[in-house]
Amino acid sequence: MTGTANPAFEARRGVAVEATGVRKTFGPIHAVDGVDLELAAGRIYGLLGPNGSGKTTLIRLLTGLAQPAGGEVHVLGTKMPSREALSRIGYMPQSEALYPELSVAENLGFFARLEGRSGRAAIDRVLELVELGDRRGSPVLELSGGMRRRLSLAITLVHEPPVLFLDEPTVGVDPALRVQFWSHFRRLAAGGTTILVASHVMDEADRCDELLFMRGGKVIGQGTGRELRARTGSENLEDAFLRLAGLDSEGRPLGDRGAVEGRPS
Amino acid sequence: MSARRILAVARRIAQGFRRDERTLGLVFVVPIVIMALLGWVLNEQKDGAVRVSIVNQAGLIGDRIVDALQTAAAEADEPMTIDTLADVDAAREAIRAGDTDLAIVIPDSLLDDLTSGTRPTLTVISEGTDPAAEAGRFQRLQALMADLAGQLAVPGAPAPIVPRIEVKTVYLSPDATTVDVLAPVFLGYFGYFFVFLLTGISFLRERIGGTLERLLATPVTRGEIVLGYTLGFGIFATLQVIILTLFVLSAVEVPAIGPIPAFTIGMGVESAGSPVLTFAIALILSLGAVSLGIFLSTFARTELQVIQFIPIVIIPQGVLGGIFWPIDQLPDVLAAIARFLPMTYAVDGLREVMLKGADLGSSAVQVDLVVLTGIALFFVVLAAGTIKREVA
Ligand SMILES: Nc1ncnc2c1ncn2[C@@H]1O[C@H](COP(=O)(O)OP(=O)(O)O)[C@@H](O)[C@H]1O
Numbered sequence: 001m002t003g004t005a006n007p008a009f010e011a012r013r014g015v016a017v018e019a020t021g022v023r024k025t026f027g028p029i030h031a032v033d034g035v036d037l038e039l040a041a042g043r044i045y046g047l048l049g050p051n052g053s054g055k056t057t058l059i060r061l062l063t064g065l066a067q068p069a070g071g072e073v074h075v076l077g078t079k080m081p082s083r084e085a086l087s088r089i090g091y092m093p094q095s096e097a098l099y100p101e102l103s104v105a106e107n108l109g110f111f112a113r114l115e116g117r118s119g120r121a122a123i124d125r126v127l128e129l130v131e132l133g134d135r136r137g138s139p140v141l142e143l144s145g146g147m148r149r150r151l152s153l154a155i156t157l158v159h160e161p162p163v164l165f166l167d168e169p170t171v172g173v174d175p176a177l178r179v180q181f182w183s184h185f186r187r188l189a190a191g192g193t194t195i196l197v198a199s200h201v202m203d204e205a206d207r208c209d210e211l212l213f214m215r216g217g218k219v220i221g222q223g224t225g226r227e228l229r230a231r232t233g234s235e236n237l238e239d240a241f242l243r244l245a246g247l248d249s250e251g252r253p254l255g256d257r258g259a260v261e262g263r264p265s
Numbered sequence: 266m267s268a269r270r271i272l273a274v275a276r277r278i279a280q281g282f283r284r285d286e287r288t289l290g291l292v293f294v295v296p297i298v299i300m301a302l303l304g305w306v307l308n309e310q311k312d313g314a315v316r317v318s319i320v321n322q323a324g325l326i327g328d329r330i331v332d333a334l335q336t337a338a339a340e341a342d343e344p345m346t347i348d349t350l351a352d353v354d355a356a357r358e359a360i361r362a363g364d365t366d367l368a369i370v371i372p373d374s375l376l377d378d379l380t381s382g383t384r385p386t387l388t389v390i391s392e393g394t395d396p397a398a399e400a401g402r403f404q405r406l407q408a409l410m411a412d413l414a415g416q417l418a419v420p421g422a423p424a425p426i427v428p429r430i431e432v433k434t435v436y437l438s439p440d441a442t443t444v445d446v447l448a449p450v451f452l453g454y455f456g457y458f459f460v461f462l463l464t465g466i467s468f469l470r471e472r473i474g475g476t477l478e479r480l481l482a483t484p485v486t487r488g489e490i491v492l493g494y495t496l497g498f499g500i501f502a503t504l505q506v507i508i509l510t511l512f513v514l515s516a517v518e519v520p521a522i523g524p525i526p527a528f529t530i531g532m533g534v535e536s537a538g539s540p541v542l543t544f545a546i547a548l549i550l551s552l553g554a555v556s557l558g559i560f561l562s563t564f565a566r567t568e569l570q571v572i573q574f575i576p577i578v579i580i581p582q583g584v585l586g587g588i589f590w591p592i593d594q595l596p597d598v599l600a601a602i603a604r605f606l607p608m609t610y611a612v613d614g615l616r617e618v619m620l621k622g623a624d625l626g627s628s629a630v631q632v633d634l635v636v637l638t639g640i641a642l643f644f645v646v647l648a649a650g651t652i653k654r655e656v657a
């Protein structure tokens with residue numbers, strides 16, 4: 001479990017997350033099928049792709065929660081999976097992953113304590129950020145879906161990790177608060193935090209520094225939104241994605257083969 | 266290992282309980298209600314009058330027996346009624362109809378037998394559907410007959426001397442009831458059962474709710490999670506066992522208030538040995554149930570499936586653990602299985618301490634404690650092994 005520092009990797013400063021040829025299969029399903037990526041420190045990456053394209057599985061591989069069938073992942077120079085590296089990673093799962101009978105403050109306090117942060121100040125700071133300061137004592141069962149997403153994000157941020165993996169963080173969050181989330185992500189990135197945000201919708205893509213399009217377990221395109229549009233000659237990112245996936249504007253296969261969609265997530 | 270993280274996990278479990286009144290009720294109130302009910306049923310079982318019908322085929326001498334029986338029955342501590350019926354068929358009919366419990370047939374050969382020195386035979390007819398109840402009735406009838414034997418001598422001959430039997434016991438008092446013997450054991454059994462059920466379900470929720478995955482994305486280790494659980498549920502098991510121990514051992518008389526009749530809180534079972542040792546045995550047993558619950562939750566996908574483990578895990582321990590039938594009397598195969606069950610050692614330990622007054626110096630108690638601790642540790646390791654980083 002001990003992470004071995006990779007000297008070659010350490011030498012290339014500025015790269016926070018690196019994956020080389022990672023693969024993960026579930027029986028016959030190639031959930032992640034040979035992904036190479038490099039995430040630079042202090043940038044926000046959008047991981048975009050339809051349901052079942054392998055975003056969640058890729059994030060779980062990057063956090064070390066899943067063992068790759070092939071390939072390697074390094075986070076901040078440590079080979080994953082590694083327990084020490086975990087305190088430097090913030091992972092927001094796609095599922096709710098909260099204790100429904102515990103209050104907002106208790107949920108947050110529990111995970112903060114596991115991370116060695118039990119100070120009230122740290123908790124108040126993130127609660128303020130997600131605007132749940134007035135719901136500290138409410139049990140999670142009494143919160144709306146959007147509030148639960150906000151609490152989940154607060155838990156992810158409480159130990160101020162330099163690397164964030166956020167799996168569909170803004171689902172169910174109202175537009176005003178979404179704007180606030182993004183400005184906070186931007187502030188964190190400016191402070192050197194590396195952020196990977198998975199989403200199956202394109203509407204937040206423009207807020208990212210760089211995009212990774214995923215389909216069928218593979219990264220089919222990477223670059224800024226502008227680059228991806230220019231490269232495919234598309235008006236918008238949806239079209240760019242479809243072109244890269246080899247589909248026409250109606251989502252039908254253009255040429256060789258159609259992509260199979262996985263389970264809805 | 267970080268004590269801070271273990272404490273954090275334990276604390277989270279306690280916080281979860283605090284808002285869950287139903288579960289708290291299940292843990293603290295239900296076992297007491299069940300114990301109280303059990304004590305009530307076993308203690309206050311009505312010994313209804315035994316109804317005996319006599320079919321006298323022996324004429325005058327038979328009448329003398331009937332008279333003597335009736336006199337003895339009237340004087341007996343335990344109620345018994347005696348009447349006569351015309352013949353065996355009538356007696357069978359009466360038993361079938363539920364009008365009488367036992368029929369005694371006094372044969373017409375009685376006088377001949379007595380004069381010729383042959384032992385006479387009395388036939389007793391019973392229903393034959395409820396062995397336990399009938400055994401009790403026979404016992405009372407026999408006690409009566411023993412008193413009577415003196416009067417059945419041949420006229421003129423000296424009355425035979427029938428010794429009275431007085432019962433003395435090594436451990437419990439002779440009039441110890443089933444409750445005294447079963448209470449110590451149920452003490453351990455309930456703790457085990459509830460702790461197993463609660464941990465199994467809690468941990469299953471942790472797995473399917475995604476919180477286990479979130480946990481594993483923090484620096485907490487698998488061992489810390491299992492120990493945190495053991496500590497968290499251990500606190501509840503401790504409280505539960507303390508309450509149950511107090512309930513079993515004490516008896517507080519509550520006087521009648523207005524329309525409410527006087528009643529007793531607690532079962533007032535006497536423990537020969539240390540209540541602390543009793544508590545320790547029950548607690549170690551319960552702690553083993555925590556990791557067993559975590560381990561088995563791996564094999565369940567829904568809460569219902571955790572409940573389905575009850576007949577597999579809990580019931581066999583109840584049957585084979587020596588609660589009702591001693592291990593030595595089990596068929597070889599089952600006895601061998603019983604030796605692997607923690608309940609076996611807990612039952613033995615609890616009985617040694619509560620009934621026989623054994624202390625830590627007793628080798629039987631030492632073996633029980635060591636084996637129970639060993640089983641608990643074994644499951645801690647096994648449970649930690651089932652918590653994979655990869656939870657899918
Ligand atoms: N634990 C699992 N067991 C079996 N198949 C899985 C599991 N997790 C993911 N998959 C499969 O892997 C593929 C990618 O899933 P996922 O990573 O969740 O995609 P996304 O997050 O992009 O919606 C899907 O076909 C999904 O059914």
Ligand SMILES: [Mg+2]
Binds near residue numbers: 052167265
């Ligand atoms: Mg997903």
